[in-house]
Amino acid sequence: xxxxxxxxxxxxxVLIGAGAWHFTHKPAEGQGGGKSGAxxxxxxxTTVNVVAPVRQDVPVLLQANGTVSPISTVDLHPQTxxxxxxxxxxxxxxxxxxxxxxxxxxRSEAANLDKAEAQVAKDRATLADLERQYKRxxxxxxxKFIAQGAVDTLKSQVEGARAxxxxxxxxxxxxxxxxxxxxxxxxxxxxxxxxxxxxxxxVQLSTSLAVITQLNPINVAFTLPESSLAALxxxxxxxxxxxxxxQNNSSQPIDGQLSFIDNTVDxxxxxxxxxxxxxxxxxxxxxxxxxxxxxxxQTLKDALVVPQNAIITNTRGTFVYTVAPDNTAxxxxxxxxxxxxxxxxxxxxxxxxxxxxxxxxxLRPGGKIRIADAAGAKHTxxxxxxKGKAE
Numbered sequence: 001x002x003x004x005x006x007x008x009x010x011x012x013x014v015l016i017g018a019g020a021w022h023f024t025h026k027p028a029e030g031q032g033g034g035k036s037g038a039x040x041x042x043x044x045x046t047t048v049n050v051v052a053p054v055r056q057d058v059p060v061l062l063q064a065n066g067t068v069s070p071i072s073t074v075d076l077h078p079q080t081x082x083x084x085x086x087x088x089x090x091x092x093x094x095x096x097x098x099x100x101x102x103x104x105x106x107r108s109e110a111a112n113l114d115k116a117e118a119q120v121a122k123d124r125a126t127l128a129d130l131e132r133q134y135k136r137x138x139x140x141x142x143x144k145f146i147a148q149g150a151v152d153t154l155k156s157q158v159e160g161a162r163a164x165x166x167x168x169x170x171x172x173x174x175x176x177x178x179x180x181x182x183x184x185x186x187x188x189x190x191x192x193x194x195x196x197x198x199x200x201x202x203v204q205l206s207t208s209l210a211v212i213t214q215l216n217p218i219n220v221a222f223t224l225p226e227s228s229l230a231a232l233x234x235x236x237x238x239x240x241x242x243x244x245x246x247q248n249n250s251s252q253p254i255d256g257q258l259s260f261i262d263n264t265v266d267x268x269x270x271x272x273x274x275x276x277x278x279x280x281x282x283x284x285x286x287x288x289x290x291x292x293x294x295x296x297x298q299t300l301k302d303a304l305v306v307p308q309n310a311i312i313t314n315t316r317g318t319f320v321y322t323v324a325p326d327n328t329a330x331x332x333x334x335x336x337x338x339x340x341x342x343x344x345x346x347x348x349x350x351x352x353x354x355x356x357x358x359x360x361x362x363l364r365p366g367g368k369i370r371i372a373d374a375a376g377a378k379h380t381x382x383x384x385x386x387k388g389k390a391e
Contacts, residue, residue: 045368048359050323051307052352058300058345060231060338066222066245068289071277072188076209078104079181084201091195095186095212102197102209106182113179116172123165130158190214213287218280219259220245222293223271232261232274235297243276245291247284254278254285258295300337303345310357311336311344320346321363323354323371329363 082104089101134154140146193211197203220243224232235241241258256278265272276293278285285291310320317333324330334348349355354371356363363369 045327045370046329046359046362047372048321048323048329048356048363048369049372050354050356051310053304053306053346053349053355055302055351056305058303058305058338058340059296060298060300061340062224062228062232062295062297064222064224064293064295066220066276066291066293068285068287068291069219069221069275070190070213070215070287071217071219072190072214073287074187074190074212076101076184076187076212077205078102078184078203078207078209079205080104080109080178081202081204082106082108082182084197084199084203085182086199087195087197089192089195089210091192091210093192095190095192097186097189099186100183101186101192102184104182104184104203106179109175109179109182113172113175116168116175119168120165120172123161123168127158127161127165130154130161134158184209186212188212188214215283215285215287216280217277218285218287219275219277220256220285220291220293221273221275223266223269223273224295226265226270226272228297229265229272231297232258232272232295236261242296244294245276245278245285246294247289247291253294300345303337304347304349304351305343305345306334306349306355307357308339308342308344310355310360311346312360320349321356321360323356323369327369329356329360329365329367329369331365 085103085105087102089095089099095101134151134157137146137151137154141148141151190212193213195210197207197209201207203209232241236258243256243258244253245256246253256276258274259277260275262273276295306320311334312319312321318336319331319333321329322332332348332353334346337345337347339345356369358372359369
């Protein structure tokens with residue numbers, strides 16, 4: 001009984017295996033036959049779009065975000081402790097160099113100056129009297145009415161009086177300097193900021209009266225990557241380097257010139273700090289404002305320009321696909337000189353090639369291609385010919 005059951009189970013297993021083999025191998029054979037047929041027929045050409053490289057002058061631009069900064073800013077402080085007598089300017093006013101801005105209470109300084117000048121006058125009178133006495137003593141000495149010692153004493157007194165006079169003259173000049181501190185004038189031309197004092201305010205050496213900011217000319221400070229330093233220095237050695245800035249939401253450029261390249265590269269950020277100077281008579285640029293900067297470091301003359309989406313970069317290098325005379329894909333190695341927008345200036349091309357821009361993802365070197373525009377034109381020509389025959 002056990003042997004009979006075992007035989008039945010073995011037979012069922014054989015039948016199941018045969019059925020599984022039949023259903024799995026029969027479609028595979030059909031597929032294999034189809035694939036072999038396709039290979040026998042050959043793969044059709046790949047449809048592509050092409051463009052021709054363009055020769056043009058390409059400016060090499062460096063772009064960065066910059067900050068407007070004044071060339072000079074002065075925070076006015078008094079040089080003496082006093083009270084404000086009068087404020088001669090208003091907030092936001094443009095002042096010229098030397099223009100009167102603040103007057104301090106000068107009564108004490110004026111009195112001290114008068115006292116110093118009176119002392120000088122007294123010293124002059126004393127010196128004149130001693131010089132007359134010294135002169136008479138010399139006459140008396142010649143007549144042998146006085147001794148030589150008396151003449152020497154008068155001579156010493158004259159010299160002492162002359163030294164006292166010179167010291168008091170210096171003290172008077174010092175008082176004039178102190179009195180000049182009571183009048184505060186603009187040290188440069190610029191715009192006055194907020195005024196922090198009023199007539200009657202007590203001011204000291206640490207009191208900020210106002211800030212004057214020079215607005216014309218004005219600087220724009222920005223940073224460029226370290227890799228641009230060589231081209232930047234070459235451009236500066238060649239002559240003046242033009243710089244353009246654009247304000248936010250404005251397409252109108254403001255023209256200036258490169259004025260400063262820092263003497264060190266920031267080793268942490270890998271950037272170099274530079275400045276450009278701009279004429280700002282119309283005050284379009286304001287200190288602290290953020291702007292976009294464009295700097296032209298060189299111009300690539302008669303460069304070949306191709307679309308960037310035509311350039312392929314992989315482990316084999318950088319290249320483009322071109323159309324060979326036999327309508328196959330050919331690989332041409334190129335070097336990207338400068339990229340701008342959707343275009344790039346390259347070397348390695350002759351200029352008469354047809355560069356493949358669309359459809360290249362399905363290409364292999366030597367693969368058959370069909371130009372989409374040419375195919376469309378051929379199809380259109382056939383349609384018009386058939387239409388003419390029908391008419």
